[in-house]
Amino acid sequence: MKYTKQNIQKKRQILSSEKIRRNSKISLFLFKYAFIISIALIVTGLGLGVGFVRGILKTTPQITKDSVHSKGYITTIYDNKGSTIKTLSNHDSNRIYTPLSSVPKNLQHAFIAIEDERYYSHNGIDLYGIIRATFLGIRNQSLSQGGSTITQQLIKNNVLGIQPEKTTMERLERKIKEQSLALELEKIASKQYILEEYLNAINLGEGTLGVQTASQKYFNKDVSELTLSECAVLASITKNPTRLNPVTHPENNASRRSLVLQNMLEQHYITKKEYREALSDDVYTRIQKNAAAAPAKKTTNSYFEDALILQVVKDLKKQLGYDETKAYNAIYSGGLKIYSTQDQQIQKIADSVTNDASNYPKATKIALSYSLSAKTVSGKDVVYSDHNLLDYMRKNNLGNQLIFTDEASAKTVVTKFKQYILSKGETITNESFQTTIQPQISMTIMNQSNGTVEALVGGRGNKTSDLSLNRATGTTRQPGSTFKILSAFLPALDKNHMTLATVYEDAPYNYIDTNRPVRNYYKGYKGYSTIREAITNSMNVVSAKTIADVTPKTSFEYLMNLGFSTLVSNETTSNGNVYTDITQSLSLGGLTYGVTNMELTSAYASIANGGTYQKPVLYTKVVDHNGNILLSNTQKGKRVMKESTAFLLTDAMKDVITKGTGKSAKLSSSMAVAGKSGTTSNSYDYWFSGYTPYHTASVWMGYDKNTNFASDNTHKKIWAKVMNEIIKTKQEQTTDFKKPADIVKAKVCKESGKLAIKEVCDHDPRGSRVITEYFEKGTVPTQTCDIHVAVEVCKTSDKLATKNCPANKKQRKIYIVRKKGSHGKTADTPYMLPKKYQSVFCKKH
Incomplete structure (x- = not known):
């Protein structure tokens, strides 16, 4: 354009024309209003945005230091030496809390270098990281989830948890919550606290949570022992625990490990030398070896562990007021340390012996548990149980119990039963078939000095589920003759001032309360017998007579003090039947439940x-994961009998093993041992309870479903094998039981239990009846024998000799006299001598 005077004048005319002025006014008007509307929209948008954010913040939870603390941790069970025997966890608790002071600096720096390089300088939000993540998101055409700081990740894992994020709005809402809470957390918690919580919370693959669990999983070492290379491996996992798993995807992990080490070098956490050494480390070969050598994960608890868990649950509820759910949550995700009483050496011995098939009767069988679900023709659901199968077997002469020689025999019967169900037009919808080897066994081994259970066997055969039938703690069985010691003879010696020399007559006898005859396990009767003999030979009649004198009520009180929780004092069932264990049959172990x-x-x-x-x-x-003691089982013990009573019973039970019913339980060493066998009259249950100066153990053997069988003393032999091996393994020194100071000896007549008469009791026609017996001081008999009587007879007249009879014509005769109508106790008067010796004297001299 030429800027001449004429051109300029022309331009002025155009700009000053009416049309131009009118157009300019319209443009200005539109611009003003557009500007005003834009401002209004911006203000409105800001208001809505502020309202939106405020709405989100209102629903954001309050943040505290405790709220970011991980709630789920591995519970560890230790044996009595402090070695780990089992860990318990659920899907959200496979972590072991570790303080930051135990985490190597290299591991801390590795996570910071790859996850949040400005961790120590930001206030919870990394603006640079957010901007960078935003640009990356725009470039990749997605809303990036990057830019999260370690603080935000901790908030996401431990406070907000897993939430659905299907829409952009939901993802934006979560980000706002994360950033808000991150800012608040950084105000109340130190960087060290946040980092510690983060390192204990992160998912590091293979079901591990936190760096300690991951270190043990991948490297079989404590986190404090990790090398720089190993630290970089763990820090590489967290971005994608599946794809970066160093066991299953070592090449992916190795690539990211290089990036971790590079970042650590660039951020001056390591030197070039350390960087090169770490890169050259063949860490993945070690990881693969550790994975291959790792023992198979124990998924099923042992019988001991089952019983332990139940005892802890019970005590948490009773002592701390936990409900059932809280107690189990504490055990499986509370990070508890449970110090058990198990001795792994003893447990191994017990498991080995009780699971050895050669230790059982040859006619070992299996028991069947069976159920079947079906639909009838009309569509009705029906369930058939063991009882239905048993009824079918009886009606078709297939047997009268669910005990079979082998699994094949059981399946044959079940197949016939199923054919019968199908023949009725029913459709089978479900079936449960399970067999258990029989006879079964249970065993408990205790350290009697402190009450600790060192081994527990709840059955033999494969254990396939947790908290299953535990025959040592969860089932009751009739104790048979093992109960004679506890219910009859213990209170007799301890309270009724009887002694081991007290005599009862083993003769025909009926229970006082039921008038039923008491039968011995042997044929016939043994006549006058001491309590020691009754213990040694397991004499039922003498036991029943003893408890009659003690009274069942007193016996029951003693049993309660001995810790029995399954006895019944008085129980009325729904059908009106009344049951009680306060009966004379208590002496032989005849109990309501066992x-x-x-x-x-x-x-x-x-x-x-x-x-x-x-x-x-x-x-x-x-102990909880913070080191606080939740439960303590220290106990002083409770005296339930005199020390002298315990010694006398022990000494009598030594005879059970040397010459009585427990000879099969005799040990191979000279270790002192005492015990008592027990067999129920129906041959359902076989017991042996005994002890050395170190351990007490009981073995039960029988069928889960009551079945009579011959034990052939197998249970006693198993008891002896276990105890022999314990003595050998533990190198227990041979010793005898401690004798109290108030125990004395005295010679008594075993026929009367009273002081022996010299040259009378020892001249019994059947042989000497004089024995040396132990007594508690103050209980030694003061009366002389009234069973044996010596008379001087004139050989010529066969009458009582007089002073006139020549010395060479006199003869000394010993007679056994009894009290008329004797029901068991020794005789007093009158004597039952032959009439010619009662008052008729010789008249020939």
């Missing part, structure tokens, strides 16, 4: 422990 193996063992342990009862415990203490 007893558990563990409680019977602890009762015998009280005798072995000199008369002091210790409650059977499976743990010594339970």
